[in-house]
Amino acid sequence: MSHGKRQRPDRVRRRLPFWPLILVLLVLCLVSVVASLGFGSERIPLGEVVSAVTDRFTGEDPGRWDVIVWELRLPRALLAVVVGAGLAVAGAGMQTLVRNPLADPYLLGISSGASVGATAAITTGVLGGLGTYAVSGGALLGAIGSAILVWLVATAQGGLTPLRLVLSGVVLSSGLSAIASFLVFLSDDTRAANSVMFWMLGSVGGATWEKLWIPALLVLVIGAGMLALHRWLDALAAGPETAAALGVNVAALRSSLFVGTAVLVGVLVAVSGGIGFVGLIVPHAARLVVGARHRVVLPVAALGGGLFLLWVDVLARLAVRPQEIPLGVVTGVVGAPLFLLLMGRGRYRFGGER
């Protein structure tokens, strides 16, 4: 039996080897965290930073930079890494859940819901009993509320299918954004509008060691959980019919993915506001360099997202010193051209057809 042979050889899509890449990213993250401690309103020489860090381990007397490095900059750097990693993982999960390359972690109305909660806390002073946690608490309540609302709307219409999730998420997002704006409008406090806007664009400036561990734990647990289901996620990304034919319980997997990303994003938004773009572009960038399987995408996206947001935060501190730019502004300004560049270089399809 003779078959026509192809004339053109396939263009090979260059991919980076997984383990070396992970190693490089890990080292880069470590080095970057230490290096980033020198940057800020007060420039600390690298040597001083390193000794400030090591002094704690060697038990020497704390130097003059000890408080700035240990109590302010280190938790902040780590929170940036945690939030970046979490947003990237949540974005990858969301893109698989709704099978849409435009999906980001905030698709389910979580950031809009959070902004309603945060705005209410800022403008009306409810939750005042929580003290410094009032805004975060309001954001978390709003995020959870909106996720539940999206869940109820989608389920009432027949299930958590991609189209229903996207539509109900988008519609509820704009409704909730309107409510947040209305709350600002009602408020007599002119500074409220300012602080609401700054909060919505995101910042890791409020980082403390106490605020760090819950998001860090959640990123680890939910990231590991998704990684443990990487084959099912691959099947789900191939389509619900295919996943069902391959023995995946599609409804259960979708529900778990929904709850996992909603909880993760809700907490991240509560501690850092709505930092855009990271959750959208980092998963795509990861697929571009290591391919689409979740086993490799999730770790690479997590480390890449953490590294990216860490340097975004440094840039936000340095660009117009002593002012700090909201992180969402920097991620957008840096991320968009960076991503267009990547897109033009690799023949990446965003999961779609040519």
Place this chain on the structure above:
Amino acid sequence: MTAPTPALRLRGVTARLGGRDILRGVDLEVPAGTRLGIVGVNGAGKSTLLRVLAGVLHPVEGEVGVADAEGTLVDTHDLRSRDRARRLAFVPQEEVVAAELLVGEMVALGRVPQTRPWARGGQDERELVVAALDAVGLADRIDSPCDQLSGGERRRAVLARGLVQQCPVMLLDEPTNHLDVAWQLRLLELFADRAETLVATIHDLDLALRFFDRIAVIGWPDDRDPAGDPATVVAVGRPADVLDPARVGAHFGVGSIQVSNPRTHQTHLLIHPREDQP
């Protein structure tokens, strides 16, 4: 002598899609070891029937059964999804293949029911994938991106995924679509060889007559105006009996004749316009 346990069985099945009954009152038994071809006009519900048999579509009424490893008939929907996918490999008709997956990675998805969701595919998985791709003539494309395959190659790659699932029962929705004439027959033979029981939908009545040992016709009784009415299985049996000119005329609206190939002595079905139509 007792009748052998069927590999698949439908009883009184009504299947609904988008609020409309597509199939109603379907009874069907597929004895183990048969090759069953499902034929019918566009929109009759062939794919729906296959999806019900595969257990990915819940019928609103009736029972769906599949033989378990001991040969006992069990309710398909009582099985865990994973166990079901170890008995039944279902390859849907058209599938948007994730563009960023390599061909080998896409085919390896067929191992999902056989492996833990966190397992890293090892060397034996790679070997299975290579063997399946070799069987469908795509061994040299294992590391090509899926979006660089032609329509027919993509079809073969997706079918290779069904092969690595290694199930005793295989359900293929229009496996011959997009394939050239040589591959049509070659792939059907390949699957008949690998599966104990094979069920496939097909449009080519001549190929259906020659290849399958049983044919089920999906359509409307007496070919009444089908406007919106649910279809059902109107005939099941030996291909030469089921695809007689009267039934082909009634259900497909064409004339036909069964002739013997003078060289191979195989029976062929030739289609021609109906004489009573202009």
